[in-house]
Amino acid sequence: RKEVEQDPGPFNVPEGATVAFNCTYSNSASQSFFWYRQDCRKEPKLLMSVYSSGNEDGRFTAQLNRASQYISLLIRDSKLSDSATYLCVVNEGGSYIPTFGRGTSLIVHP
């Protein structure tokens, strides 16, 4: 079984802090990668895709390290509203089945 591993946390950080999560995957053939955000008792929603060259969206930066088989999510200047669970998703390609990590919980406090 292909594995996607995340530190469940919680990561407890003050407002304004920078926090980073990693997600490791076991299948070297994986081709596409995503970060999703899930609020309590809500559905997961796409936060950002992860491109080979890395990508940034405002305060969020996602990176891919194929050699070490992990993706990362960096959040700068954390806001209270960033409190959520962050799920990484890995797709092997040629497969219809995306694999979700169990999520990393982030709590941003005043």
Next chain:
Amino acid sequence: NAGVTQTPKFQVLKTGQSMTLQCAQDMNHNSMYWYRQDPGMGLRLIYYSASEGTTDKGEVPNGYNVSRLNKREFSLRLESAAPSQTSVYFCASSEEFEKNTIYFGEGSWLTVV
């Protein structure tokens, strides 16, 4: 902007009862999925349908059946509910398997007593 719509939102069943969770998407997506989410377990795939007319088992298919009624609709049936099936169920869809931005419905909270 309906996206993925699933019903019912909440349901309480007695052990042994049957029920069907309905899901429809209006984004003309080819692939559809049913997941369950339990505390500490993350999202686990129950069944998926890569395209209209096909369905396949996911990680935890036992106790469930599915029907891809047409391109829009993908239903999940519990034939004889068990307490172990108490969970939150999410229906989801994606355009194609290689364009795997997955869009989720709002979830169905199912309790089996």
